Amino acid sequence: MSKGKHESYWIETSNFPNYPKLKEDTETEVCVVGGGIAGITTAYLLTQKGFRVTLIEALKLGHGTTGYTTAKLTAQHDLIYNQLISKFGEETAKIHYDAAMETIDFVKETEKELQADFQLSTEAAYVFTDEQKNVRQIEKEWEAYQKLGIPGSLEEELPLPVSSKRAVKMDNQAQFHPLLFLQAMTEYISSHGGRIYEDTRAETIDEGEPATVKLKDGGSVTAKHVVIATHFPFYDFKGAYFARLDVARSYIVSGKSPLRYPGGMFISMDSPSRSVRSAKDKDGETLWLIGGDGHRTGKGKEMKEHYSNLRNWGRSQFEMDEFDYNWSSEDFMSLDSLFYIGRITKRTQNLYVATAFRKWGMSGGITAAKEITSLIADGKSLYNDIYDPARSDGVKGITTLAKNMVEVGTELVSGKLEKTNKSIDDLEQGEAGKIRHNGKLVGVYKDNEGTVHKVDTTCTHMGCEVHWNDAETTWDCPCHGSRFRASGEVIEGPAVKDLKKID
Numbered sequence: 001m002s003k004g005k006h007e008s009y010w011i012e013t014s015n016f017p018n019y020p021k022l023k024e025d026t027e028t029e030v031c032v033v034g035g036g037i038a039g040i041t042t043a044y045l046l047t048q049k050g051f052r053v054t055l056i057e058a059l060k061l062g063h064g065t066t067g068y069t070t071a072k073l074t075a076q077h078d079l080i081y082n083q084l085i086s087k088f089g090e091e092t093a094k095i096h097y098d099a100a101m102e103t104i105d106f107v108k109e110t111e112k113e114l115q116a117d118f119q120l121s122t123e124a125a126y127v128f129t130d131e132q133k134n135v136r137q138i139e140k141e142w143e144a145y146q147k148l149g150i151p152g153s154l155e156e157e158l159p160l161p162v163s164s165k166r167a168v169k170m171d172n173q174a175q176f177h178p179l180l181f182l183q184a185m186t187e188y189i190s191s192h193g194g195r196i197y198e199d200t201r202a203e204t205i206d207e208g209e210p211a212t213v214k215l216k217d218g219g220s221v222t223a224k225h226v227v228i229a230t231h232f233p234f235y236d237f238k239g240a241y242f243a244r245l246d247v248a249r250s251y252i253v254s255g256k257s258p259l260r261y262p263g264g265m266f267i268s269m270d271s272p273s274r275s276v277r278s279a280k281d282k283d284g285e286t287l288w289l290i291g292g293d294g295h296r297t298g299k300g301k302e303m304k305e306h307y308s309n310l311r312n313w314g315r316s317q318f319e320m321d322e323f324d325y326n327w328s329s330e331d332f333m334s335l336d337s338l339f340y341i342g343r344i345t346k347r348t349q350n351l352y353v354a355t356a357f358r359k360w361g362m363s364g365g366i367t368a369a370k371e372i373t374s375l376i377a378d379g380k381s382l383y384n385d386i387y388d389p390a391r392s393d394g395v396k397g398i399t400t401l402a403k404n405m406v407e408v409g410t411e412l413v414s415g416k417l418e419k420t421n422k423s424i425d426d427l428e429q430g431e432a433g434k435i436r437h438n439g440k441l442v443g444v445y446k447d448n449e450g451t452v453h454k455v456d457t458t459c460t461h462m463g464c465e466v467h468w469n470d471a472e473t474t475w476d477c478p479c480h481g482s483r484f485r486a487s488g489e490v491i492e493g494p495a496v497k498d499l500k501k502i503d
């Protein structure tokens with residue numbers, strides 16, 4: 001989804017076969033909606049356990065958030081353990097750490113079992129700060145590591161040529177190529193009786209036992225269990241997820257540096273944040289992946305500026321000169337920092353959801369797959385229900401929830417009042433803008449061939465006003481992160497319907 005020389009490095013270097021579109025009514029034991037890391041790993045584990053699984057993906061497998069990640073496989077989810085201990089106690093914090101560490105073992109074992117190469121390497125992970133005001137927080141995190149017995153250390157300097165006042169290091173973490181991992185599991189699923197469909201968007205669910213997933217272009221999947229692994233749950237009104245998830249966008253650029261990569265994965269806690277890891281390109285040369293510049297979706301500067309900030313940082317810190325790839329992704333945060341994994345509501349026994357992995361979807365997605373598989377196969381949680389989406393969000397959570405509702409309300413009203421004096425003739429090729437027509441806002445994009453695409457800029461999820469994303473030529477919604485092509489087709493939910501085209 002980028003306009004760079006190449007899009008995501010992961011997508012460019014993976015090779016999924018094409019799967020058909022489902023248009024008929026069909027029946028299965030488990031329907032998994034979403035072909036990213038959470039969905040495919042769930043389908044893989046359930047297939048291994050002998051369940052009949054049907055996996056449907058709205059676009060192409062691995063082309064959602066999983067294809068646009070930094071692919072750090074780590075239990076170091078920014079600074080979280082001190083916070084988890086104070087909010088929930090040591091036991092919950094330890095369960096969270098152990099769950100994430102098990103995902104590293106899981107990927108290692110799967111690589112062996114499927115005789116594949118996921119470009120997996122063991123690395124130390126660092127969170128660092130170069131600001132004196134943040135030093136104490138890093139130290140507190142290290143104290144939390146010591147309480148929980150997490151192997152690591154407190155450092156002053158980084159092995160990278162980046163200035164740092166304090167860093168907390170976690171040992172024995174990993175990085176890998178996420179799509180090679182998904183590809184191998186996908187092959188296993190199809191060769192063991194699982195059915196996979198692409199270009200098959202779920203629109204709604206008729207609840208019941210069995211439940212029926214209705215497809216946008218006709219057809220349906222009736223299943224005993226339905227797993228919603230669509231990043232932001234497409235069926236979100238039931239658990240009020242639209243009010244319980246915060247959405248942020250961040251960016252990655254990648255290229256070469258004349259410096260030797262010292263090993264390790266790094267993330268700063270300062271603002272703007274910066275993240276660094278390495279990967280091997282097709283010729284075995286080291287790529288430096290520079291990430292960060294995150295902001296709430298729809299609230300950032302022009303997208304191109306974020307990429308350029310990261311490139312400038314790469315140039316100044318690592319003498320990087322050539323940038324081959326750039327991509328971005330959206331992440332969802334729960335109100336209390338723990339993932340939402342499990343039954344969509346307390347009363348709904350056969351609909352499961354997996355979301356709110358913050359920026360840690362590799363370990364979060366695999367944890368979700370393991371938990372949901374255990375709920376379906378054995379009826380019990382592997383993690384003492386700490387991720388149960390039906391848990392109370394706590395006092396802070398409720399305040400945030402109210403704030404989210406107010407922000408959406410404000411966006412609903414202010415978006416409609418947006419001022420514009422533009423006319424279609426003002427737009428250059430490749431440019432988009434909003435015009436007023438009969439008092440209503442119309443989003444207009446003039447493509448590179450000069451064709452004009454006009455859409456109603458009202459998001460089809462809950463009615464907020466979408467904004468133009470110039471780097472990826474999409475219409476993005478600031479309220480819950482839905483994204484639409486320039487011509488209006490939905491790319492990412494929670495919206496399931498396209499923007500209305502205007503004649």
Ligand code: FES
Nearest residue numbers: 459461462477480
């Ligand atoms: Fe919810 Fe747009 S209103 S994503």
